[in-house]
Amino acid sequence: MDTPRWRLSATATLIPGRPIEPGLSETLLRTLLDPPDPFVVRSMRPLPPIPAGERVIPADQTNHSVIVGETVVVKWFARPSDDSPAPELFAHLAEVGFRAIAEPYAAVFCGDELLALVTAYLPEARDGWEWCVDEAVSGGTAFAGELGRMAAELHVALATPSSVLPDPVRVAEASWAGRAFEALGEALRVTEDAEDSAWLAAHEGDLRRELAPLAVAGETPVVRVHGDLHVGQVLRWRDGLAIVDFDGNPTVSGALPYQPVARDLAQLTTSLEHVAQVAVKRRGADPQAMAAWSWMTREALETAYVTKLAEAGQSELLDRSLLRPFEIEQECRELLYAAHHLPRWRYAPMGVLRTWF
Template sequence: MLDELLAAWITRQRWFGGKGRPIDSLSIESDVVLEAGDPSLRHLVVSVRQDGSHERYQLPLGLRRELPDTLTHAYIGPYQAEDGEWAAYDAVHDHELTGWMLRSMADGADRAGLRFRHLPDVAIDTTQRSLVLGAEQSNTSLVFGEEYICKLFRRLVPGVNPELEITTALAARHAPHIAQPYGWIETDLDGVPTTLAIMQEYLSNSTDGWDLALTSVRDLYNSLPGLPAADAGGDFAAEACRLGAATARVHHELREAFDTDVMDPPEVKRMVEDFRRQLGQAVAEVPELRQYVPAVERAYHRAEELTAELPVQRVHGDFHLGQVMRTTTDWVVLDFEGEPGQPLAERRALSSPLRDVAGMLRSFDYASRHLLAGHAEAARLEPKAEEWTKRNRAAFLEGYAEGGGVITPADAALLRAFELSKAVYEVMYEARNRPAWISIPLAAFR
């Protein structure tokens, strides 16, 4: 039975969210034949129940009489059909089959509840050959030639994905600093249009912001003792400034494209109370944090004392150096999905743009101290890490102001509260997943 075969296979996949827990049941909700023959292609929506929870996953299923060596890593198992035995495998790795995405989007096809769409005035080149990018935690990305990158959402949440919603709205405004969206795939789950995949411009000649920042940090650590960060090779400050300006422009475009609102002071106080509850949980899990509680409480108190309304809008929601790419001309912001694991309504909720600013400021701290975890000369290099962080934080904020972003004295108090809340979350995350890195977020409180 196919469901039994998938139940044994799915728990070993990186994108499966229920690792470590037994599967109570697995059923196939949807099974659409997209390509017949040998090889054949079927699109499955799989329902998994564990400990009372219910999750859906997307699987393009390939079937071949004989599986070539190049696809053995994608093998699921033997599938017994009426006409004999087939090899079942994850078809995203088969470039002979993945062309269905391009062809169907180009045609605007409808196939048994699956809807393939492309943006107006977009011509899709259906001759491009696919390659799966390195393993991701929750999605699978396929690069088609040098033109497109298609993100296939493995765990399905009913509703339109924020990344599709935001990038198509900004593209309609000809907004800079985004990767051009080209098309998407959708279906209905629980009666709600639900995004299955989104295809965008592939930024082939670009570099990840995290990698650029780490290169700068390495150059500084390898420089002569006493050499200022400004004089070390690979200084990142100019790029941090440009990134700040790009962030401000993206926030402006989001305000223009979507509704905005304000949080009144009582709502701000409720938000800060949520920060406090999180702090209490973190102290219970990480006692080292207790000594910093008075300082954090003072920062939170300053934020909740503010009497002005707080403007809120659509934001990125999970903004850090790994979510931006430096192209040959400027910075591009990616992955507008919001914070992984959060409910869709929360990821689409309006928030202060200071939340994104705080996320990037924390990312600079991570970039400077990431290489110190377990480093034999961490104590000697700590002042350099502090200098690099301060220099690039200041440059980013300067660029944000130059790009039209506004941070008033009142905003500064809120920004500090957002930063500390983010650092509290990081302390809990590192304590649970990477204890050797816990010194990185703890440094934020010193």
């Protein structure tokens, strides 16, 4: 079977799974107002004036991101998808006025498949695996409150009605245990390192007890969460912090679109623990100092998050009984990510689990 090709002009063709042709992103921007068949464009905001020139962002390994005119980013999806939550969430957040994102301009589809997102370029941006590790090594904690407030503002925005999501908050009476216990079981199976495998087996009972509250069905508010909210998705750029990559969790298939906000918060707090592990492993930081740092930043983040929800009159969004079990599930998922995608990453979730138990 021939590889599918989508042509934007006589000389610019997108071939899924192949490197993006030079000039393709500029061609896309020129055709946004009048896209040729079979393309469909969902516009969110008018494009600003864009100078010529483009360059690839080499750090984006999952997809292909191209900066055009030092003004916008065209994010090409390596595997076009018909179920990406990003366009809907971007359109909703733009409408309700949430600003801590890269301003969204357009989503480009071929039929029902999302091919590309066009957003603002954030100058001098560094992701959290850089700037947050620097904070850990230097002992900086002031950012944690800002990060907690921003996460709460995101969830308040996601709970605000719009024409895109007119009924954004639902009440679910559900058990969240099935996915979590499945992740634990698979983590036990796929962790091949003898020492780590033995440690997990010895602590399986502890981990199952921590996950047990998820088996108690109860009414919990759910919204369209970010789904993959860790510090690597938080850019520090010239004008502050911004949350990126609303594409969902690439390691979870079939996840319900509406989830408790505690899931996002658990991912964010555990990622601070991972930052501490990175600082020890790669920067030679003192383990005890990093344990203290992660505790202080977690406390500051959670306090700021809860306070901001209360100020917005949305305290009921957070079911705190789910937070610790979701954190345990997240560490299991980190082990799965390491086993299937990045074996050297295993030290981070194993380091966190050993710290906790």
